[in-house]
Amino acid sequence: MEKKNKSTEQSRLRAFLTGDRFKALLPLIGFVIIILVMHIMTNGKILTPKKLRLLFSQIYYPTIVATGVFFIMTLGSIDFTEGSTLGVASIVVSALSFYSIPLAILGGILTGAAIGALNGFFHVKFRLPSFIVTICTMYLFRGVCAYFTTETAVPASNAIKALDQDWLKITITLAVLAVAFFLFKFTRIGNDVKAVGSGETAARFSGVRTGRVKFLAFVGAGALTGLAAFVNVIKVGSITSTAGNQLETQILISLVLGGLPITGGAKVRFTNIIVGTLMYAVLNSGLSILGYEPQVQQLIKGVVFLIFVALTIDRKALKVIK
C-alpha cells in the first residue's frame, strides 16, 4: 500500500513537471534565473539605477513591435519583416519630420501598415506560408532601406530629436500594450486569433473569417512597427542602412523566451510579451556589461533560445508554421 502511494506521488510529480501549469511558469522561472545569474556575474552592476534606466531605454520600441507580432504568432504564423519595416518606416518618419511631427507619425504607421498589407495579401490570397512571404519581403525592404542610405545616413529634424524623453516613450509603449490587451482579452479579435492558431479549419467552420483575421493581423503588426519607427527615430536621430537589423530575430526570441508557444493557439498569454522583452533586455545588457564581444553575445543568445524552445514547445500541437 505504502509503495503504491509513493509511486502515485512520483507520477504526480512527473505529471506536474511535464504538465501545462509548469510550462506556463517556466518563463517566469527563467526570468528570475536570468536576473540572478546576471546579478551575480556582474557583481550587482546590472541592478544599479543607471543601468536599469539604460535597460529600459532599450525596450520601448521592441515591446511595441513585439505586441504586433504577438498577434501574428498567436495565429501560428510568423513574420520576418519587422527589421526591414522599421528601417523603411524610420526613413519615412525622418524625411517627414522636417514638415510636421504628426505627419511623420502618420507616415510611419501607414508605411508599416502597407508593408503588413502586402505580407497579408500574399499569405492569404495566394495561400503562401507566412515565413516564405515575409522572408521574401524582408529581402525586398532591406534593399529599399539600403538604397536610401547608401550615400549618407538619412537625418531627422531637430524638432523630432527634441522629443527624446522617457515619459513620452513610456506613455506610447504603455498605451500600445493597454489597447492590445483590451482587443485580445475583451473583443472578438482575440478569440478569433486564438481559434485560428489552434485549428484553422475548425475555426473556419465555426464562422471565423479566417482570411480576414490573418490579413488584419499582418496590417496591425505592420502599423505597430511603423509606430515603433517613430520611437526609434526620436532616439537615434538619423537612419543608417543597419536600422532595425536583426530586429525580427530579437522579437522572435523575446516572445518565445516569454513563453509564447511557437505554434500559437490556445496557450498563448498576453504576459508573454512583457516577460519576454524584459528577459531579452536583461540578457542583452548583462552580456554587454560582462564585456563579451557582440559575436559571442549572439552565440550565447542562440544557445539560450534553443534551450527554451526545446523546453517549452507543445509537441502535441506541433505542425508546420503557417
Add this chain to the structure above:
Amino acid sequence: MDKKTLLVAEHIDKRFGITHAVNDVSLTIAAGEIRGLIGENGSGKSTFCQMLCGIYTIGGGTFKLDGKELHIRNQVDANNAGIAIIVQEMGTLSGLTVAENIYLGHEEPFMHMGVKDSRAMNREAQKLLDSYGFGRIKAGVMIDHYNFEDRKLIEIVKATYMKPKILVIDETTTALSQNGRLELYKIMDAVREDGRTVIFISHDLSEVLAHTDTVSVLRDGEYIDTVESSQVTEDDLKRLMVGREIGSAYYRTDYGTPVSDEVMLSVQQVTVPGELDGISFELHKGEILGFGGLSECGMHEVGKAVFGASWDREGTVKLADGTEINDIPTAISHSIAYASKDRDNESIILNESIRNNIVLPSIDDLANHGLLSGRKLTRFADEQAKNMQTKMQNVGQFVSDLSGGNKQKVVLARWLGKGSDILVLDSPTRGIDVKVKQAIYALMAELRTRGKGIIMISEEIPELLGMADRILIMKDGKINGEFIRDPALSEEDLIAKMV
C-alpha cells in the same frame, strides 16, 4: 475450453493524468479464437490494445504470450513478438509505393549491399496482394493513387502477411464499405483457421456477434465479463456495456406524423465540380431529412454546400425569407448549424478548451456592444455542456482529452447554444457508443417536435430508416431516389437506389 491459451493479461493498468483509462484488467484469450472487445467510448478497450501493441507504454501489470512475459516498449517489439494492429485512422504513408508501405521496416530481404531491389520487392508484394484477392491493387504504384478504402486493405495486408500470432483490428470497419468489410471478415476467418488469434474492436454490435467466437466487455476501464457470442443477443451486450437496461426506444417510434408544409430551406440546382451534379431539394419545418448513399456519392458535400462551405459551388441555397447562403458566417448568423463527418478537423478545435469551442459560433451574441466578459462566456459554455451531459472535469478541459462521444456532445452543445433552427448533421453517430447514440437520437426527435429542420447525412442505413421523415438516396452526385418514412421500408429498398 479445450483450446490452448495464447495470451494472458494480468492486472493491466493505465492512467492518463487523473483519468484511470484501464483499471486492473485481467483476461485470457485462446489460440484460434476471434475475440470481440466492446465497450462504450472511454471504456479503455483501445487503450488496452494499444498497450499490447506497443503504442502506449504499459502502466502496470503484465502480458504473457505462450506463457512468456512480454517486454514491449514500442511497435517494433510488438511486431517481433507476433502482435500486429490495424488502426482506426490512416495507417499508411503517402509518398511511398504500395510495396514500400507493405514492407516498411522489413526491407532487409530486398537489400543488396545497401541498395534496395525495388523490382524484387514489387514482385513479392504483388504476389501477396494477389494471394489476398486484391490483385487490382498494383504494388509498384504510389499509394496516393488509391482511395481510403483500398489503403485500408493494403494496411490489412501489411499487418497480416507475417502471420502474427495476434491480430488486433481496432474500429477498422467504420472506414470500410460493405465489400471491404467482407474482405476483412474473410481474413479474420483465415487467421482463425490457421490457429492464430484475432482481437476485434467494433461499435457495431451485430457485426461483433456475427463474426466473433467470444466477446469481452469493458466499462469505465474495468473488465466486466466475457461471453460466448452464440449465447447472447445485442441487447445483452448493450446491458453489459452500459451497466443498466437500455430501453427499446432506440430510434423514434412514431410513424405517419405529418410534417409541416412550411419550407425552411430550398436548394436549387447546386453543382460542385466532381461532387454534386445539379441537386435540388427542400427542407421543411420539423422535418428530419435523411441523405444516404455509398461513401463517394456526394452526400457529404451536400452538408458543406448548405453550410456555405463548398469552395466552388454553383446554384442557390435559399432560406424561407429569401436570404442566400454563400459563406459560412452568413449560414451561422442565419441559424444554420453544421456537424461535420470529419469531427476532429472541421467540427471542433482539438487544441482548445471545451469553453472556447462552445462559445465560438455564439461570440457575437454573447458580446455586449462588442465587449466580451470571460465570466459570461464560461457560464454559457458550462450551461450548454451540462445540458448535453458532457463528461468532463470542467469547461476549461481541452477537447483533445475527450472521447468521440463527448466530442460530439460538445459539437451539439455549441449549436444548441447558438439556437440554430436548421441542423446539418453529417454522420452524427460515427464512432460513437450506444449510450451517446441513444441520447443523440432522442435529442434529434425532440428538436424535430420543436420545429427545427434537420438534415441527417448517414452511411448507416438503419439510422436513416429509424430517424428520417424522408430519405433522399444519392448516386454519382445526383439524387437517385426518394422515400417517405414508412415501417414497411427495408434496407434493400434503399440499397437498390444506391448501387
